[in-house]
Amino acid sequence: MMKRVTWLISGLNRRMMKLLIAFALIAYIACKSIQENGEIKIEEKIDEVSLTRKSLSTLLKQFSLKGLRISITGGAGFVGSHLTDKLMMDGHEVTVVDNFFTGRKRNVEHWIGHENFELINHDVVEPLYIEVDQIYHLASPASPPNYMYNPIKTLKTNTIGTLNMLGLAKRVGARLLLASTSEVYGDPEVHPQNEEYWGHVNPIGPRACYDEGKRVAETMCYAYMKQEGVEVRVARIFNTFGSRMHMNDGRVVSNFILQALQGEPLTVYGTGSQTRAFQYVSDLVNGLVLLMNSNISSPVNLGNPEEHTILEFARLIKSLVVSQSQIQFLPEAQDDPQRRRPDIRKAKMMLGWEPVVPLEEGLNKTIQYFSRELEHQANNQYIPKPKAARMKKGRPRHN
Numbered sequence: 276m277m278k279r280v281t282w283l284i285s286g287l288n289r290r291m292m293k294l295l296i297a298f299a300l301i302a303y304i305a306c307k308s309i310q311e312n313g314e315i316k317i318e319e320k321i322d323e324v325s326l327t328r329k330s331l332s333t334l335l336k337q338f339s340l341k342g343l344r345i346s347i348t349g350g351a352g353f354v355g356s357h358l359t360d361k362l363m364m365d366g367h368e369v370t371v372v373d374n375f376f377t378g379r380k381r382n383v384e385h386w387i388g389h390e391n392f393e394l395i396n397h398d399v400v401e402p403l404y405i406e407v408d409q410i411y412h413l414a415s416p417a418s419p420p421n422y423m424y425n426p427i428k429t430l431k432t433n434t435i436g437t438l439n440m441l442g443l444a445k446r447v448g449a450r451l452l453l454a455s456t457s458e459v460y461g462d463p464e465v466h467p468q469n470e471e472y473w474g475h476v477n478p479i480g481p482r483a484c485y486d487e488g489k490r491v492a493e494t495m496c497y498a499y500m501k502q503e504g505v506e507v508r509v510a511r512i513f514n515t516f517g518s519r520m521h522m523n524d525g526r527v528v529s530n531f532i533l534q535a536l537q538g539e540p541l542t543v544y545g546t547g548s549q550t551r552a553f554q555y556v557s558d559l560v561n562g563l564v565l566l567m568n569s570n571i572s573s574p575v576n577l578g579n580p581e582e583h584t585i586l587e588f589a590r591l592i593k594s595l596v597v598s599q600s601q602i603q604f605l606p607e608a609q610d611d612p613q614r615r616r617p618d619i620r621k622a623k624m625m626l627g628w629e630p631v632v633p634l635e636e637g638l639n640k641t642i643q644y645f646s647r648e649l650e651h652q653a654n655n656q657y658i659p660k661p662k663a664a665r666m667k668k669g670r671p672r673h674n
């Protein structure tokens with residue numbers, strides 16, 4: 276008998292099991308009502324728990340955080356791929372959506388072939404039709420040289436792309452977490468920056484495509500929340516570093532490490548007195564998952580409050596790499612925020628989250644990663660040889 280029951284259960288797929296659990300819960304609530312009121316009020320109770328697709332999925336999310344269907348836009352990028360790793364390890368079904376503008380297949384290739392993993396080559400500027408419970412919306416170039424390279428595309432990704440993902444969340448009753456940024460505070464006049472601060476952004480400057488794109492993406496989230504009841508979470512992410520940053524990323528951490536490893540001058544823009552606070556990627560990923568599964572719909576800062584000047588930072592990397600590189604001062608970048616440090620009291624209090632990886636430990640891991648990448652590059656230099664033009668009747672053929 277027991278064998279038959281086990282066989283039956285193993286035959287049911289996980290989604291079926293979740294539905295059964297939900298129905299059992301509803302039946303339990305209804306029975307409780309009978310007990311309490313001494314009369315049958317099942318229909319009323321079913322009305323009360325409103326047996327719609329949405330309430331059912333909310334119910335499931337509350338009772339089971341395992342085996343959700345999760346989509347990550349930008350999931351093949353630096354942060355997205357680490358988030359993919361965590362969610363896959365936690366036993367979810369993960370669909371990575373990426374157009375590979377800054378993301379790389381290599382970042383997630385170790386999951387290809389796993390039954391819970393899917394990789395879709397898709398640009399979020401086009402609508403997407405899939406079934407999901409949660410959407411982590413990370414798609415966007417994040418490094419200044421990348422987002423300034425094609426500002427119109429950056430704007431489209433953050434506006435049309437976010438609208439498309441909110442539309443998807445609305446259609447399927449999914450919860451959406453927006454990867455917003457400390458850049459919504461612009462060049463801040465308040466220090467450290469807390470979530471109440473409205474920011475100081477130049478709307479027509481070179482960074483505006485990203486800063487304003489993310490600001491309007493936040494506005495869109497709250498419009499969908501108020502008008503359509505979409506569940507949204509907004510993470511304001513501060514400077515983050517770690518393995519899988521692109522070699523040509525152009526952000527300060529990867530630039531300084533690569534320069535130090537190759538004995539080239541470390542390029543400091545301006546005087547180097549501008550400040551940043553850097554968090555290691557695993558801390559961020561833990562914060563994102565906690566926020567997604569919390570009930571906080573207002574924006575939350577995720578960052579490491581340990582603040583350094585960029586010049587201090589250059590010296591630290593030089594010493595960790597044990598590099599002979601010089602420090603070279605280059606012209607200041609336009610609209611470069613002068614001071615940045617997150618106030619993370621809200622994340623601490625409401626999520627119980629704070630960064631745990633010390634700066635030097637994170638930097639050492641990242642230095643090791645980039646050393647391996649340089650080695651990999653040196654061993655895999657593929658220089659395609661020019662093909663001889665095909666000859667037809669004694670003449671070269673150009674096609």
Ligand SMILES: O=C(O)[C@H]1O[C@H](OP(=O)(O)OP(=O)(O)OC[C@H]2O[C@@H](n3ccc(=O)[nH]c3=O)[C@H](O)[C@@H]2O)[C@H](O)[C@@H](O)[C@@H]1O
Pocket residue numbers: 417418419456457458485512513514515525526527528530531542543544545549551585608611612
């Ligand atoms: O790393 C991040 O997470 C953030 O990176 C950028 O913001 P930014 O702080 O300007 O990042 P970097 O390009 O790494 O620059 C940090 C500071 O270092 C300086 N820098 C950068 C590169 C370099 O080679 N030398 C150098 O001195 C910049 O001028 C800036 O003052 C993005 O705009 C943010 O969205 C993103 O969240």
